[in-house]
Amino acid sequence: MIVTEAVFASHRVALIANGHAQDTPRLVEVNWLQAGDSWHSSKSIAKLKKHHGLCDKDFSFIAKNSLSKNKPVQALLIETISQLTAYFSGARQTFDLPLDMSLGTEFQQRVWQALQGIDYGEAISYAELAKRVGSPKGFRAVANANSKNPFSIIVPCHRVIASDGKIGGYTGGLDKKAHLLALERISYKG
Secondary structure, X not given: OEEEEEEEOOEEEEEEEEOOOXXXXXXXXXXXXXXXXXXXXXXXXXXXXXXXXXXXXXOEEOOHHHOOOOOHXXXXXXXXXXXXXXXXXXXXXXXXXXXXXXXXXXXXXXXXXXXXXXXXXXXXXXXXXXXXXXXXXXXXXXXXXXXXXXXXXXXXXXXXEOOOOEOOOOOOOHHHHHHHHHHOOOOOEO
């Protein structure tokens, strides 16, 4: 696993990609870091270790300015940072990146796939998302799946708000969700 960090909107983001010589590199996490945290405290590290049978030495941190375009996994991280930069500047509305969603349960993966169908600038409720994944009464389960999303921003769980129009929750922090909603000009009740 190759790990790097980038700063967007004054907030740090951990980016982790996986790729073996025979495999296409894939992102396994793109998530906000809390103030004072390092990538080691990223919410997916323990799950990645267990899921892939990894240990600390299987994770290599490379500063974003030291990433090489000549190495496929590192090139993927460079491309991810480029697409995120374009998104935050308003020049990009969708992402085209290979994602490894295997850390999620089948239900979580269905929810994360459905999140990708919410257009830029659109917001839906947790209840609507539950309907879209075929579980109309499962809005709490959908909210829980959102909280496990390893691809904040790229898999846009920030576009899901409460049925009453309030912001709802966001594991990256409500300040970050509010920033993303404002960037996309999505209104909500404060």
